[in-house]
Amino acid sequence: MPERVSVARAYPSDDDVRAEYQAIVEGHRRTGPRGNLLFMVSTADLSAGRGDLYVGLGLARGLSKAGWGVSLWPTERMTEETPDDIDVAIVMVESFVPGLVHERTHVIAWVRNWADEWAKLPYLDRFSQLWCSSQASADRMADVFDGPIHVVPLGTDTELFRPRPIERTEEVVTTANYWGVARGLTAALESLATKARVTWFGANSKYLQFQGPITHRDAIDYFALPWVYSQWLIVIDDVIPSAALYGNQNSRLFDALASGAIVISNESRGLTDLALDEVPAYSDPLDLAAIVGRLLADPAGTAATAARLGALVRERHSYDARAAAATGMLEAAIASGAPPARSALLRWATLQREELRSMEIERSDWRTRFFDTQGDSESARKAVEEIRASRTYKAGRMVTGPIRAIRRKGD
Numbered sequence: 455m456p457e458r459v460s461v462a463r464a465y466p467s468d469d470d471v472r473a474e475y476q477a478i479v480e481g482h483r484r485t486g487p488r489g490n491l492l493f494m495v496s497t498a499d500l501s502a503g504r505g506d507l508y509v510g511l512g513l514a515r516g517l518s519k520a521g522w523g524v525s526l527w528p529t530e531r532m533t534e535e536t537p538d539d540i541d542v543a544i545v546m547v548e549s550f551v552p553g554l555v556h557e558r559t560h561v562i563a564w565v566r567n568w569a570d571e572w573a574k575l576p577y578l579d580r581f582s583q584l585w586c587s588s589q590a591s592a593d594r595m596a597d598v599f600d601g602p603i604h605v606v607p608l609g610t611d612t613e614l615f616r617p618r619p620i621e622r623t624e625e626v627v628t629t630a631n632y633w634g635v636a637r638g639l640t641a642a643l644e645s646l647a648t649k650a651r652v653t654w655f656g657a658n659s660k661y662l663q664f665q666g667p668i669t670h671r672d673a674i675d676y677f678a679l680p681w682v683y684s685q686w687l688i689v690i691d692d693v694i695p696s697a698a699l700y701g702n703q704n705s706r707l708f709d710a711l712a713s714g715a716i717v718i719s720n721e722s723r724g725l726t727d728l729a730l731d732e733v734p735a736y737s738d739p740l741d742l743a744a745i746v747g748r749l750l751a752d753p754a755g756t757a758a759t760a761a762r763l764g765a766l767v768r769e770r771h772s773y774d775a776r777a778a779a780a781t782g783m784l785e786a787a788i789a790s791g792a793p794p795a796r797s798a799l800l801r802w803a804t805l806q807r808e809e810l811r812s813m814e815i816e817r818s819d820w821r822t823r824f825f826d827t828q829g830d831s832e833s834a835r836k837a838v839e840e841i842r843a844s845r846t847y848k849a850g851r852m853v854t855g856p857i858r859a860i861r862r863k864g865d
Contacts, residue, residue, distance in 0.1 A: 464678075465674065465675075465678040465681035465682065466678060466681065467675050467677040467678045468614055468677045468678070468680065469677070471611065471613055471614040471677060472500070472677045474515060475500060475511050475515065476500065478511055478514055478515065478518065478524055478525065478526065479498050479500065479511075479526060481525050483514075483518045483523060483524050483525070484523050484524065484525035485523035485539075486518065486521050486522045486523035486524070487521050488520070488521040488522045488523075488781070488784075488785075489522060489523065489541035489542065489784065489785075489788060490522070490523035490524075490525070490539055490540050490541050490542075491514070491517060491522050491523060491524050491525070491540070491541065491542050491543075491544060491784070492524075492525055492526070492527050492536060492537075492540045492542070492543040492544070492559070493510040493511075493513075493514055493524065493525070493526050493527065493543075493544050493546060494526075494527045494532075494543055494544065494545045494546055494547070494550050494552075495507045495510045495526055495527070495528055495529075495546050495547070496528065496529050496546070496547055497528050497529060498526045498528040500676065501675070503631055503657050503673055503676070505704075505705065506546040506547055506566070507526075508676060508705065509546070509566065509608055509705055510526070510544070510546050511526075512609065512610065512611045512705070512773040513609070513773050513776055513777060513780070514526075515611060515773060516611075516772070516773035516774045516775075516776055516777030516778075517777045517780065517781070517784075519774065519777065520774075520777045520778065520781055522777075522781075522784070527543070529808075529811065532550065532554070532804065532808045532811075533554070533804070533805055533808050534554065535554045535555075535556060536554065536555050536556045536559060537556065538556050538558065540555075540556060540559045541559065541560065541784075541788050542559065542560045542561070542562055542582075542784055542787055542788065543555050543559050543560070543561045543562070544561075544562050544563075544564055544585075545561060545562065545563045545564065545581075546564055546566070548563075548565075548568050548571045548572045548575070549807065549811070550807075551577070551800065551803050551804040551807045552577075552580060552581070552796065552800070552804070553796055553797075553800035553801040553802070553803055553804030553805075554801060554804050554805075555796065557793070557795070557796065558792075558793070559793060560582040560583075560787045560788065560790075560793040561580065561581050561582060561793065562581060562582060562583045562584070562585060562783075562784075562787065563578075563581050563583075563584050563585070564585045564587075564606065565584055565585065565586045565587065565591055565592075565595060566587045566608060566697075566702060567587070567591075567694065567696055567697035567700075567702045568696050568697075569586070569590075569591040569594045569595065569696070569699075569700045569702070570594070570696065570699075571696075572584075572595065573594060573595060573597065573598045577800055577803075578598060578599050579599070579600070579601070579794060580794045580795075580796055580800065581599070581601065581794070582601065582602075582787045582790065582793050582794065583601060583602045583603070583604065583783060583786075583787050584599055584601065584602070584603045584604070585603075585604050585605075585606040585780075585783070586603060586604070586605055586606070587605070587606065587607045587608055587702045587703070588605065588607065588700050588701040588702050588703070588723075588724045588727065589605055589701075589724075589727050590699075590700040590701050590723065590724070591700035591701075591702055592604075592605050594700060602783075602786070602787075604783050605727075606776065606779070606780060606783075607703070607727075607728060607771070607776075608703065608704070608705045608708060609705070609708055609771045609772055609773045609775065609776045610705065610708035610709045610711075610712045610767060610771060610772060610773065611772070611773050612712055612767075612768050612772040612773075612774070614677065614680060615679070615680050615683065615708070615709040615710075615712040615713045616680060616712060616713060616714075616768075617680075617684050617713055617714035617764075618680050618681050618684040618713070619684075620681060620684050620685050621685070622684065622685060622686070622687055622714070622715075623685060624651060624653065624685050624686040624687065625650045625651040625652070625686065625687055625688060625746075625750065626643075626646065626650050626651060626652045626653070626686065626687075626688045626689075626690060626746060627652070627653045627654070627655065627682060627686040627688070627689055627690070628643065628653075628654050628655070628656070628689065628690040628691070628692065629654075629655045629656060629673075629674065629679065629682065629689070629706060630654070630656050630691075630692045630706075631656045631657040631673060637692055637694075638692070638720065639690065639692040639720070641739055642690075642720075642736070642738070642739045642742045643668055643690065644668065644739075645739035645740070645742070645743060646739065646742055646743050646746060647667045647668045648667070649743055649746070649747065650743075650746050650747075650750065651669075652667075652668045652669065653668070653669045653670075653671065653686070654668055654669070654670045654671070655671050655672070655673060655674045655682060656670075656671075656672070656673055657672070657673040679709065679713075680709075680713045683709065683710045683713030683714070683715045684713050684714055684715070686715055687715065687716065687749070687750070687756065688715065688716050688717075688718060688746060688749060688750075689706070689710035689715045689716070689717045689718070690717075690718050690720075690742070691703075691704055691706050691707050691710070691717050691718065691719040691720065692704075692720055693719060693720055693721040697721075698720070698721040698723065699723075700723070700724075701721065701723030701724025701725075701727070702724065703719070703721070703724045703725065703728065703730075707719060707730070707733070708767050708771050711730075711733075711760070711763045711764050711766075711767040712764055712767045712768055712771075712772075713764075714760055714761075714764050715760060716734075716749060716756055716759060716760040716763070717733055717763075718733075718734050718735070718736055718742065718745055718746070718749075719733055719734075719735045719736075720735065720736060721735060722735035728771070729766060729770065730763065730766070730767075732759055732762065732763055733763065734749075
């Protein structure tokens with residue numbers, strides 16, 4: 455069994471970068487000489503662990519440095535009309551219906567994953583542009599959208615994700631969160647843990663049960679992640695199936711490489727388009743163990759590969775680079791004239807969708823509470839009674855996807 459070495463229980467947060475992100479959250483960067491942008495995100499809570507928020511803020515920060523005003527519009531404000539001084543709203547999640555975006559504002563969908571779900575939306579023609587995080591997803595969206603489509607991959611904030619002054623003593627780590635859906639990553643790491651030291655940082659650790667000797671810790675603060683990626687040699691990435699299908703690589707890939715680690719992904723699609731062909735990808739637990747074994751057996755070669763990939767990511771895949779590319783796309787949208795009209799029916803659909811979302815969230819909260827208390831039979835009984843009395847109990851099978859009543863133009 456691999457011997458463990460001392461690993462820090464806590465890592466310092468990069469408070470300077472956090473302060474910059476918080477300034478965007480609080481609206482202190484909302485206006486700029488190039489125009490004003492609004493990122494429609496799931497939350498504005500920096501501690502919530504939501505990928506769309508961190509990705510949105512990373513690009514927003516790059517765009518702010520490029521002269522754009524940037525601000526956020528989180529889920530709890532989706533039932534409000536957006537301000538009238540916003541030039542472009544960037545929708546980060548496929549379930550957000552843009553019916554309450556101000557009539558003078560162009561709307562761009564950033565298809566980071568879930569391309570097939572985006573493709574089903576009956577109001578796609580209400581968007582001025584689509585941004586897709588891979589060429590394959592752009593090709594998929596071209597089947598259903600006639601407007602401009604651009605490839606805008608995820609990236610990394612290179613001021614945050616950079617090598618930190620800590621010895622790279624640990625072997626294998628992942629920072630994937632657990633949201634209640636089984637992941638192939640679990641079996642792969644259980645097998646690997648008999649051959650290498652494996653640590654898993656992630657949300658909801660108490661719901662995960664491991665058969666192998668994996669050290670599992672709760673989610674780490676986002677602004678401390680660079681220290682993890684600087685102490686571990688290998689980071690295992692886990693692309694979800696809907697993203698893997700179209701080669702939509704995670705931001706974890708860029709963040710870890712920029713911090714000096716080597717990344718092993720479970721999906722090779724999309725890597726060539728990013729010039730990251732050297733990133734190894736595994737197909738099954740045995741393949742993962744073999745790749746890790748080769749990397750650990752050749753520390754000099756592994757360090758050289760990590761250095762090459764890190765330099766490439768910092769040069770080509772920073773959010774400053776993404777902002778420079780996106781600026782022309784944003785200017786083209788603004789210069790294209792009036793945005794597509796958003797009807798009263800779309801406004802109604804937005805309100806209905808948000809009502810369903812609030813019920814969905816409430817039901818999820820009840821479900822979590824039940825599982826947290828099921829070890830105590832009396833607490834579990836009371837939790838079940840309260841669930842049955844809640845307004846969401848009877849809506850258990852209610853449709854919670856985007857409203858389908860609005861037909862695509864031409865259908």
